[in-house]
Amino acid sequence: MYYNNFGDRKLPMLMDFYELTMANGYFANGMKEDIVYFDMFFRKNPDGAGFSIVAGLEQVIQYIKELKFNDHDIEYLRSKNMFKEEFLQYLKNFKFSGDIYAIPEGTPVFPNEPLITVRAKSIDAQLIETMLLLTINHQSLIATKANRVVRAAKGRPIMEFGARRSQGYDGAIYGARAAYIGGVVGTATTLADEAFGVPALGTMAHSWVQMYESEYEAFKVYAENYPDSCTLLIDTYNVIKSGIPNAIRISKEILEPMGKRLKGVRIDSGDIAYLSKKCRKMLNEANLHDCAIVASNSLDEFIITDLLDQGAKIDSFGVGERLITAKSEPVFGCVYKLAAIEKNGEIIPKIKISENEEKITNPGYKKVWRLYDKKADNPIADVVALHNEVIDDTKPYTIFDEIHVWKKKKVTRFYAKNLQVPVFIGGECVYESPSLNEIRDYCKKEVDNLWNEVKRFTNPHTYYVDLSSDLWICKQDLIGQYSFK
Template sequence: MSRNLTMLTDLYQLTMINGYYKSGNHNDMSVFDVFFRKNVCDGGYTIISGMDEVVEYIQNLKFSDADLEYLRSLNIFDDDFLNFLKNFKFTGDIYSVEDGSIMFPNEPVLTVKAPLYQAQLVETAILSMINFMSLIATKSSRVCNAAKGDAVLEFGLRRAQGPEAGLYGAKAAVVGGCAATSNVLAGKMFDIPVAGTHAHSWVQKFDTELDAFRAYAEIYPDNCLLLIDTYNVLESGVKNAITVFDELREKGYEPVGVRLDSGDLTYLSREVRKILDDAGYPNAKITASNDLDEYMITSLKQEGACIDSWGVGTKLITSYDYPSLGGVYKLAATASREGELMPKIKISENPEKINNPGYKKVVRIYNSYGKAEADLIMLNDETIDENLPLEIFDPVYTWKRKVFEKYTIREMLVPLIKDGKCVREKKTVHEIKEYAKEELQSIWDQYKRIKNPHIYKVDLSQKLWELKNNMVASKKKF
């Protein structure tokens, strides 16, 4: 689906571009980094998603006549500038991590290198895409980790913050590990599995619960999963379900199972499991829903709930307890009068808001068993000789050091856009999901804890650390 989102920007991007244009420095080459300062839900990692959407956005950048007329109506831009925008085209480079990559605070996940006016315009839309989709992909991963291999189904469309969030949130949820979505349009757009059976209204429409179950089983004998909590789970729901299951079996069909959507899920699921087993249906699955998240699923599993799959809606699609990733887009370098890229830094009273200056790359360090041990942020022209020991140090507590002897490295930022054109082969959502799964397997379990995870090492190279500290020390010049 091709969309022109050129006007999906904040007004100040356009007022700044106008200022650069009037000042004559709009074509200066500049470098901007996208990064985040805290992991989703204060967890141990974040899954990055949204790169396909960034590519689509960049490839469709063009101000239409209607766009320019609207901007003219604001009475803040003259015709000279609007004529300049008429020929707008992104001609720069974008480097990013692969969709589905596991990343950590303060390291670039995407870098834009482009003429200043182009790099400035794309800030808002890129942040909007990556912030939201990475948020939901990570929340989904946390929920799926809590489910410990059980299928998790994304059921959040009706509670999403609008249709766009429902669509792209469903895609991100599958990237994060969900087996399917209830969202039919998302299934069509992104070729992802869809799932769903019936609601309480189906049962209410018929004279009796048994009539409703029989009607559903007659239409869908190969996929009969019945919602059994409309009236009374143990006194009627599961008993009527078994009656229908017996009738299906006589016709040569096996039921899929039942769903619970309310009540004490631990108690009810355990009782339902006993009843199904005693009735000869040990393979019938129990699916649960009802405002679930990673914390509730963890608790239910610890209590011994007999649940085989999980329908997760509101608290996944809205990331209920952590509503925003908070990724930022910061200028890291820009051309001097001589045309050389010069590092730039933002000084703040809050140390965590001081960005890492310069044109950079991120290197991941793996041990001999293929486990990720640390990330190192380096200036782009730095290299590592893997035949030599590598020492890294904490950028704040510099006496904390670690030396690697047998290791391999991988550069995380790879070309996405070159000279305005996509240079990376597009992957299916299934391929991105599998990559994210591999990424999760490459980090130790202590980083994946739901609560109080271990903090992954993200350090600066000696050269970058010295550059940053020297720039901070000379802040009176800024």
């Protein structure tokens, strides 16, 4: 992959400053070899949805592989007069040496289950916090949003059009990658094609049409240059009175005599429901049943649903700013929390208490199990368990609600899968990322398998993510230790 290294971008220094003050503190305090366990998880799905799509692992892997500090970085840190010289020397030779387990990209995931678990020396685990969160938060946000938009279009292709409104260059580049995982068919961002193979497409802006004496001439030049992929933007002056009649003329006068067909027309403003129906009728009357109508203009899953409900005659959508920024809820809230430490080889679970109950963490070194219906392959529930627990899927397993513990459900005829895979062991990468197309296909299959009740936009069913009873007891014990009267 051409873009698959961060090169001289210096992303190692893209970290919260407190990672460095803490690391320096652990170093000074003789704790640098202490083994710790961190979980990355999120607390709620964006947009009140029933699930999210995790993405970004391939970039996490790149980052960890390339993570080192150069002389400039060390000099900069020295200038702060806060760091011990021994610590700076240590950083100079730093290489991540821990273990990372992660849920593969494209998997539907749910609140409160560890997407990534890190077992590493205290310094290693702390230094990677910001980049892990940033990478997974960003790409999961966009993959999740894209998947919603794609599902709203009910099979009609979605093109990602948002680079110009994205939040920074990487917002566009990795945003296009994540959107592709979520199911868009392509992007307007050329670099995402060159770098990742996300198919790039594009035809013309209004400026093209304005450049010529007339809309007809502008269309004519375009058709002559691109007879095989001629999609015309028809709303520069007036869709019905000018754009469509000119497009039809182009088809008849330029393309059909060459044995070509008008591939599409695009509407980027106005009442798209109304205009698309009117356009469809005019195109059909001109025997252009195969000419696709493409719509764009601040679309998202809600407007697309609404357009289709109105019977809009749209064959594909270009979705820009509202996808690339996940406008309706532009933050994916993964956190990275200490779950345990090792003392003399023993794993000691740790908890963060909070007056906001939902911010209390799940302690311990954990695994996530997904229980699937044996026959239909639908996921039934996820169970977060301690790492040494094994869910025996040869007999019934009872799940229960963490708060309302009397709410139980006996799961039968299921198979259990451990969702996390080993990615780094002892600092060495042991995982090969699937190709982007494989991730995208896997995502589609897994989302298809979810219950429809989990997938609806309004008031979706809350998928079960329960704690094993061992983990539940461990958590209650720790809460008890920290309850202040």
